Amino acid sequence: xxxxxxxxxxxxxxxxxxxxxxxxxxxxxxxxxxxxxxxxxxxxxxxxxxxxxxxxxxxxxxxxxxxxxxxxxxxxxxxxxxxxxxxxxxxxxxxxxxxxxxxxxxxxxxxxxxxxxxxxxxxxxxxxxxxxxxxxxxxxxxxxxxxxxxxxxxxxxxxxxxxxxxxxxxxxxxxxxxxxxxxxxxxxxxxxxxxxxxxxxxxxxxxxxxxxxxxxxxxxxxxxxxxxxxxxxxxxxxxxxxxxxxxxxxxxxxxxxxxxxxxxxxxxxxxxxxxxxxxxxxxxxxxxxxxxxxxxxxxxxxxxxxxxxxxxxxxxxxxxxxxxxxxxxxxxxxxxxxxxxxxxxxxxxxxxxxxxxxxxxxxxxxxxxxxxxxxxxxxxxxxxxxxxxxxxxxxxxxxxxxxxxxxxxxxxxxxxxxxxxxxxxxxxxxxxxxxxxxxxxxx
Numbered sequence: 146x147x148x149x150x151x152x153x154x155x156x157x158x159x160x161x162x163x164x165x166x167x168x169x170x171x172x173x174x175x176x177x178x179x180x181x182x183x184x185x186x187x188x189x190x191x192x193x194x195x196x197x198x199x200x201x202x203x204x205x206x207x208x209x210x211x212x213x214x215x216x217x218x219x220x221x222x223x224x225x226x227x228x229x230x231x232x233x234x235x236x237x238x239x240x241x242x243x244x245x246x247x248x249x250x251x252x253x254x255x256x257x258x259x260x261x262x263x264x265x266x267x268x269x270x271x272x273x274x275x276x277x278x279x280x281x282x283x284x285x286x287x288x289x290x291x292x293x294x295x296x297x298x299x300x301x302x303x304x305x306x307x308x309x310x311x312x313x314x315x316x317x318x319x320x321x322x323x324x325x326x327x328x329x330x331x332x333x334x335x336x337x338x339x340x341x342x343x344x345x346x347x348x349x350x351x352x353x354x355x356x357x358x359x360x361x362x363x364x365x366x367x368x369x370x371x372x373x374x375x376x377x378x379x380x381x382x383x384x385x386x387x388x389x390x391x392x393x394x395x396x397x398x399x400x401x402x403x404x405x406x407x408x409x410x411x412x413x414x415x416x417x418x419x420x421x422x423x424x425x426x427x428x429x430x431x432x433x434x435x436x437x438x439x440x441x442x443x444x445x446x447x448x449x450x451x452x453x454x455x456x457x458x459x460x461x462x463x464x465x466x467x468x469x470x471x472x473x474x475x476x477x478x479x480x481x482x483x484x485x486x487x488x489x490x491x492x493x494x495x496x497x498x499x500x501x502x503x504x505x506x507x508x509x510x511x512x513x514x515x516x517x518x519x520x521x522x523x524x525x526x527x528x529x530x531x532x533x534x535x536x537x538x539x540x541x542x543x544x545x546x547x548x549x550x551x552x553x554x555x556x557x558x559x560x561x562x563x564x565x566x567x568x569x570x571x572x573x574x575x576x577x578x579x580x581x582x583x584x585x586x587x588x
Contacts, residue, residue, distance in 0.1 A: 226581070289343070362381045442455075
């Protein structure tokens with residue numbers, strides 16, 4: 146958390162904004178929820194039933210799960226994917242050159258690998274254990290055929306794993322954290338998130354520890370040669386970055402066309418930075434907003450790069466600003482002028498829940514909203530109505546039935562993240578308690 150002169154100046158239109166909490170404080174809140182879950186048996190062996198076959202969404206239910214226009218195609222429990230802790234976190238995907246689809250399922254004790262067959266069946270292939278110790282935070286992204294995995298585990302560094310190793314697996318394998326890695330980058334130890342910028346072959350670790358020297362900001366790693374990752378730069382001016390989206394800019398701000406721009410979610414502000422020159426990144430703007438409690442993550446809405454969606458991870462629980470009613474609140478930002486982003490409105494989910502991660506594909510935002518699961522939201526109306534009044538939920542799959550009777554709770558339970566980029570249309574949803582769901586939107 147930080148308050149630079151630029152940030153304060155940029156936030157002057159948001160009078161009354163209170164300071165957001167730090168990552169350390171947020172971690173404690175989450176760990177308290179998960180300790181209660183563990184005591185209640187949420188991560189016990191055989192706590193959840195294995196799924197023999199997929200279940201279509203009919204009359205608002207797919208088996209035990211509430212849904213709308215989203216079918217449950219297949220499911221694997223964390224224990225079915227070799228995890229001894231049986232607790233999940235992030236998820237990402239990879240498609241081979243021949244079109245085969247694979248998932249990397251984050252767990253506290255490592256990363257499990259699955260293949261999604263043509264019929265949507267998830268098949269467990271093996272796992273890469275954590276490099277050092279277990280951690281509730283593990284994040285991964287793919288560039289080309291390689292996956293890059295970081296964790297909050299002490300001295301974990303960045304695991305570089307060649308996903309092509311999965312192409313010939315016939316029996317599930319536990320991969321070696323030494324001989325099966327393409328490389329291990331140790332320029333930083335722990336990290337909170339991994340951001341990929343494929344166009345520049347750059348992996349950006351964010352939320353790294355103090356020893357990394359970036360104040361938790363963008364720690365940039367050149368992975369042009371995956372076998373020999375090299376530090377290429379550091380953005381420390383804005384302090385701690387929780388997550389980011391980095392793109393080669395093609396938006397309306399002519400000054401930055403063709404530049405590499407990162408949209409950083411910095412605990413209490415949206416920071417927009419030019420990282421074209423990795424050795425000398427430049428902060429273009431730092432903007433606060435009413436209700437800021439923990440600026441968490443977000444995503445550009447379309448290829449025009451005019452609008453961005455932002456989610457705050459604590460405004461619902463703290464009943465702050467527009468999220469005072471605890472319904473999941475998404476903030477809409479007009480980023481037409483990168484130096485002067487404008488918060489133009491909000492969208493609220495019908496359900497009560499904390500938001501976590503969202504990704505936008507073809508005008509649909511795939512939102513992983515903890516206790517209310519995957520929420521698919523049509524955001525195409527922003528082109529004509531930036532207030533958000535035209536945004537509509539078009540489908541959902543709720544993987545956490547425990548809070549259904551109350552229309553949800555603002556707690557850190559249920560969904561962690563989703564991966565909606567497969568050409569097949571299959572969607573991966575990773576649950577903290579249960580495991581990996583393969584879903585299909587039918588709307």
